[in-house]
Amino acid sequence: MATDLLLHAETGTVEWKDECVVVRTPDSPDYFFGNMLMLRGRPSTEDLPRLESDFAQWVGIPPRIAHRTFAWIESADGEVNLDGFVERGYDATVCRVLAARYCDIRPVATNASVEVSPFATQQDWDDWTWMQLSDMPDPADPTSQRYLAHQQRAYRALIARGLGNWWGAFIDGEQVGSLGLFFPGGMGRFQSVITGEKHRNRNVCKTLLSEVISRTAGLAERLVMVADETYHAGKIYESLGFMQQGRVASLCQEPPTGRCTIDSDGECET
Structure with a gap:
């Protein structure tokens, strides 16, 4: 979570309270994990009524902020039961925090057809947007489109300041993955x-990660990534030499889909 807070501070605001850390991204109210509370545990x-009240006070309320998101550091292992929150309309996720030093990275099988290079054109970013939307439940959702437009602006601003880069994997000029x-x-x-759906299971991700890590050697003490415990990508990262350093859990109550009006309690009604 430390690296997340550092990035949030570059693209929004981070404010420490006694009970939590308040993360805001004022120019992107649809960024669910850029407008949230990071809890102490x-x-x-x-606790939910108090947390929702704190969220309303420090992050916002509908119609501008129509979601609620909470995150915290979890114990290293063991079951995390969040069923009670799911029953109250929250999506629950537990992610593994994986880290490696450059010297820990191991060679893996790669795809010789994949060329790796930093994004250089608007077309690269347009293709990135299309691939990200294609991986979402509803690519036509205006909320998702606004979120990705903000993310593109934020990432490009970070790149312009020399804080990193966005890299693409290309086969015959077609973008098939990125990070x-x-x-x-x-x-x-x-x-x-991310890897495009039709190019998965072809070592695109391993090739992209291996090449980017090789080209950025020496720029950091450690490399960190976060992966959903239920998603297979964690095994790919471990094959490269990443090891689990901790876990992060989150709860997110997304806004209702479609048009809505605000009721007397400040809630969004469909």
Whole structure:
């Protein structure tokens, strides 16, 4: 979470409270994990009314802020039961925090057809947007489109300041995967590692990661990435030499889809 806070401080605001850390991205209210509370520890369902009140006070309320997001550092292992929050309309996620030094990285099978290079044109970013939207449940959702437009602006601003780069994997000129790697506070933090659906299971991700790590050797003490515990990508990262350093859990209550009106309690009604 330390690397996340460093990046959030570069693209938004981070404010430390006694109970939590308040993260805001004022120019992107649709950025669910850029407008959130980072808690001191795992909450209980009895804490929810207070947490939702804190969120309303410090982050915002509908119509501008129509979601709620909470995150915290979890124990290194063991079951995390968040069913009570799911029953109250929250999506729960537990992610592994993986880290490696450059000297820990191992050679892996790669794809000789893949060429790796930093983004250089607007077309690269347009293709990135298309690939990201294609991986979302509803590519036509205006919320997702606004979020990605903000992310593109934020990442390009970080690149312009020399804080990292966005890298693409290309086969015959077609973008088939991409990732970001930024260097806040002396650490390398990967962002949004993705492979196009029709090119998965062809070592595109391993090739992209291996090449980017090789080209950025010496720019950071450690490399860090976060992967959903239920997603297979963690095994790819471990094959390269990344090891689990901790876990992060989160709860996110997304806004209702479609048009809405605000009721007397400040809630969004469909």
